[in-house]
Amino acid sequence: MSSNCNLQLKNKNYTCTFEITIDLIGGKWKPVIIWHLGTKGTLRFNELKKLLPHITQKMLTQQLRELEADNLVLRKVYPQVPPKVEYSLTDLGHTLMPILSMMCSWGDDYYKQLKADLQQTMAESE
Amino acid sequence: MSSNCNLQLKNKNYTCTFEITIDLIGGKWKPVIIWHLGTKGTLRFNELKKLLPHITQKMLTQQLRELEADNLVLRKVYPQVPPKVEYSLTDLGHTLMPILSMMCSWGDDYYKQLKADLQQTMAESE
DNA sequence: CGGTATCCATTTGGATACTG
DNA sequence: CAGTATCCAAATGGATACCG
Numbered sequence: 197m198s199s200n201c202n203l204q205l206k207n208k209n210y211t212c213t214f215e216i217t218i219d220l221i222g223g224k225w226k227p228v229i230i231w232h233l234g235t236k237g238t239l240r241f242n243e244l245k246k247l248l249p250h251i252t253q254k255m256l257t258q259q260l261r262e263l264e265a266d267n268l269v270l271r272k273v274y275p276q277v278p279p280k281v282e283y284s285l286t287d288l289g290h291t292l293m294p295i296l297s298m299m300c301s302w303g304d305d306y307y308k309q310l311k312a313d314l315q316q317t318m319a320e321s322e
Numbered sequence: 323m324s325s326n327c328n329l330q331l332k333n334k335n336y337t338c339t340f341e342i343t344i345d346l347i348g349g350k351w352k353p354v355i356i357w358h359l360g361t362k363g364t365l366r367f368n369e370l371k372k373l374l375p376h377i378t379q380k381m382l383t384q385q386l387r388e389l390e391a392d393n394l395v396l397r398k399v400y401p402q403v404p405p406k407v408e409y410s411l412t413d414l415g416h417t418l419m420p421i422l423s424m425m426c427s428w429g430d431d432y433y434k435q436l437k438a439d440l441q442q443t444m445a446e447s448e
Numbered sequence: 449c450g451g452t453a454t455c456c457a458t459t460t461g462g463a464t465a466c467t468g
Numbered sequence: 469c470a471g472t473a474t475c476c477a478a479a480t481g482g483a484t485a486c487c488g
Contacts, residue, residue: 203433205433205436211354211374211375211376212354212357212426212429213426213427213429213430213432213433214353214354214357214422214425214426214428214429215350215353215354215429216429216432216433217425217426217428217429217432218348218349218350218353218425220432222344222348222349223344223348223460224341224344224460224461227340227341227344228337228338228340228341231338231340240469240470241469241470241471242469242470245470248337249337250337252461252462252463253470253471253472254461254462254463254471254472254473255460255461255462257470257471257472258461273470277468277469278468278469278470279468279469279470279471280469280470281469281470281471288432291428291431292428294424295421295424295425295428296340298420298421298424299340299343299344299421300338300339300340300343301339302340302343302417302418302421303338303339303340303341303342303343303346304339305417306339306342306343306346306414307329307331307339307342310331349480350480350481366449366450367449367450367451368449368450371450378481378482378483379450379451379452380451380452380453380481380482380483381480381481381482383450383451383452384481399450403449403488404449404450405449405450405451405488406449406450407449407450407451
């Protein structure tokens, strides 16, 4: 079908290797989850939930399961009542931190620049 | 609502600056589009389309419009028949390349590692 | 050539209720 | 505490036809 290179992984096709990266850490929640685990270390389910005020329980569970399946996050269950589940980054997960860090500061710069431009525009219109 | 920091930009709310980055370059197509424009320079609509064999015309147009609105891509229309439209990265767009580059090589490593692990598993099962 | 417009299928995500 | 299950709404994306 494709004239480009075709990479296959887990029944999915990619035309470029960073489609793989996007697939693993793209989406609304995954980068933030990884970021929190990377900067704060091991976190329990509800601790994560508090750090992501807008996520629903369903989404958090779902995203964590996917991250686990992709070997980016480690899930440790303590067999006790009430249950205790801890999440942390795997070694592979940690290797993503430099990328996320760059994305974070880029977003920061973009935000500041846009705010500055807005101030500029408002000042000029006076 | 949110106990975290709350950033607002263009009627959207973010709790962290890299949600902004994700919003701008996340999704299935944008990174690849930016990547092609960054590595190959100016491209016409149909040249881009050939580089992304699976994208539909609608999606390509849509993504390019969004990238343009976010000041990452420059759209230059030549007023002639048949039409000629050229796309290129803005200065801001270029600042994304180091991030995309890292994502690309990370995806590359991940792919190679997984393939290597697979070979290993197959070898052991013999 | 470089698009729009329309329609429709799939995917994603949210609200709510329930559970070991 | 850390989830499942179910249902439903919204967003995303693809096929197709048409246009200046």
